[in-house]
Amino acid sequence: GQNIDQPTEMTATEGAIVQINCTYQTSGFNGLFWYQQHAGEAPTFLSYNVLDGLEEKGRFSSFLSRSKGYSYLLLKELQMKDSASYLCAVSFNDYKLSFGAGTTVTVRA
């Protein structure tokens, strides 16, 4: 099954840290991806996790626990341009990418 759950909205202040959680059904798991999507634009690839642990890329980090069916995307030193929708997507054994509904992050000054 693909039930991919993430919060609908999060708000944070410029310079702060925000953590977006994502849970999914573990059966058939093949990899987890995070995408950023600004309004009216295409999704942009942020990170890929297939093994347990933390992957760091500049201000963004992504964590995966396969046994718990859990991932998070950590956004540090928030900037106004980070206001966007963040999509958690999981690849299962059928090789299709299943997207969560997305988390809208609003960064306030």
Place this chain on the structure above:
Amino acid sequence: DTEVTQTPKHLVMGMTNKKSLKCEQHMGHRAMYWYKQKAKKPPELMFVYSYEKLSINESVPSRFSPECPNSSLLNLHLHALQPEDSALYLCASSTRQAREQYFGPGTRLTVT
């Protein structure tokens, strides 16, 4: 270079028209995808091509017809669409299925 290009950017068509959306990538990716995205919703997979062969069709109505002329190009032929087909149509590619996908800017389609 992680660029996927799509044309046109915007398309308005009547329900009796025939039009085509085009997608191109020169990253040597062997998997290409069509997605449909409605406002405030995540992308919905329509079709997957792997090594130029259709590998997944997500029960898409026949008024949408995909074509993969070669490893760099992907087309979506549209005919007799309905107003509810109005959406952002996204093309994506990846080195192979189950790896990170890179999206094109999309075609904003309006069916009148």
